[in-house]
Amino acid sequence: MKLLVTGGAGYVGSVAAAVLVERGHDVTIVDNFTTGNREAVPEGATLVEGDVLDVVDQVLSEGDFEGVVHLAARSLVGESVEKPDEYWHDNVVTALTLLDAMRAHGVNNLVFSSTAATYGEPEIVPITEDMPTQPTNAYGATKLAIDYAITSYATAFGLGATSLRYFNVAGAYGNIGENREVETHLIPLVLQVATGHREKIFMFGDDWPTPDGTAVRDYIHILDLAQAHVLALESNTPGEHRIFNLGSGDGYSVKEVVQMCRDVTRHPIPAEVAPRRAGDPATLIASSEKAKKELGWSPEHTDLRTIVEDAWAFTSQLGDRAHVAKKNT
Numbered sequence: 001m002k003l004l005v006t007g008g009a010g011y012v013g014s015v016a017a018a019v020l021v022e023r024g025h026d027v028t029i030v031d032n033f034t035t036g037n038r039e040a041v042p043e044g045a046t047l048v049e050g051d052v053l054d055v056v057d058q059v060l061s062e063g064d065f066e067g068v069v070h071l072a073a074r075s076l077v078g079e080s081v082e083k084p085d086e087y088w089h090d091n092v093v094t095a096l097t098l099l100d101a102m103r104a105h106g107v108n109n110l111v112f113s114s115t116a117a118t119y120g121e122p123e124i125v126p127i128t129e130d131m132p133t134q135p136t137n138a139y140g141a142t143k144l145a146i147d148y149a150i151t152s153y154a155t156a157f158g159l160g161a162t163s164l165r166y167f168n169v170a171g172a173y174g175n176i177g178e179n180r181e182v183e184t185h186l187i188p189l190v191l192q193v194a195t196g197h198r199e200k201i202f203m204f205g206d207d208w209p210t211p212d213g214t215a216v217r218d219y220i221h222i223l224d225l226a227q228a229h230v231l232a233l234e235s236n237t238p239g240e241h242r243i244f245n246l247g248s249g250d251g252y253s254v255k256e257v258v259q260m261c262r263d264v265t266r267h268p269i270p271a272e273v274a275p276r277r278a279g280d281p282a283t284l285i286a287s288s289e290k291a292k293k294e295l296g297w298s299p300e301h302t303d304l305r306t307i308v309e310d311a312w313a314f315t316s317q318l319g320d321r322a323h324v325a326k327k328n329t
Contacts (some may be wrong), residue, residue: 247286
């Protein structure tokens with residue numbers, strides 16, 4: 001298939017694009033490199049540099065596109081609370097512009113990178129797709145709004161689409177991994193201590209109602225996530241909008257993650273307990289049973305050691321080039 005991948009130079013987008021190229025698809029990437037990394041653009045993909053808002057109509061007008069994977073978005077939860085206007089514009093307006101361009105040029109196959117943040121603070125885990133969506137920040141709210149728009153377009157215009165709501169993505173695939181100037185994810189933050197880019201790691205609360213008192217999260221390997229995008233793209237049905245949660249199904253506490261990073265890196269990694277952050281739930285674990293049953297998705301890299309080892313292999317080889325994604329533009 002001839003495919004467009006928006007945000008294809010980002011962490012998730014670049015791995016998804018790489019896997020699509022490996023499967024023989026003709027991939028065009030659109031990225032403005034606000035957070036993306038030029039080094040992550042896979043060999044064999046065509047690159048169009050620019051904002052989706054500005055270039056998507058022209059790109060799709062070149063014809064013969066058979067599908068779109070939409071990953072371009074702003075995705076920092078804290079920033080979305082402080083700058084909701086920017087998130088509503090950059091996420092929702094961009095997505096609507098993309099949907100209209102797809103409709104105008106007869107492209108009716110879409111995979112949308114959504115988020116577990118659409119559920120807010122769930123009262124029950126594991127989280128299933130039929131649970132209430134109550135986002136607590138603008139990031140989650142914008143993604144949910146796009147999901148609603150996709151459903152409407154599918155019903156009215158025959159769009160075939162899948163939204164993937166995933167949790168904590170981690171690990172690496174070859175020479176592609178997390179390399180962002182502003183990092184918020186636990187595993188790369190812990191590994192920054194091992195590389196000397198950070199003095200210590202903070203654990204926000206050690207009095208949670210969990211086995212060891214620290215928050216528990218579900219981690220999904222980046223390659224497993226990319227495979228889900230491929231499966232969704234290759235099985236979409238016109239007029240249907242599917243939503244799947246993606247995760248490993250297992251939960252690991254902050255202390256367990258820190259200890260595993262110590263074991264893998266052979267670095268002491270100092271850790272300090274800090275006050276809880278407002279809005280943090282004690283446990284977030286996904287139920288991926290629907291994706292396994294209906295999408296045929298079978299994650300193969302769910303072991304925490306494997307995830308950390310892959311992330312460390314990537315992070316350690318970066319050296320002083322780490323955390324400089326913007327400087328690559």
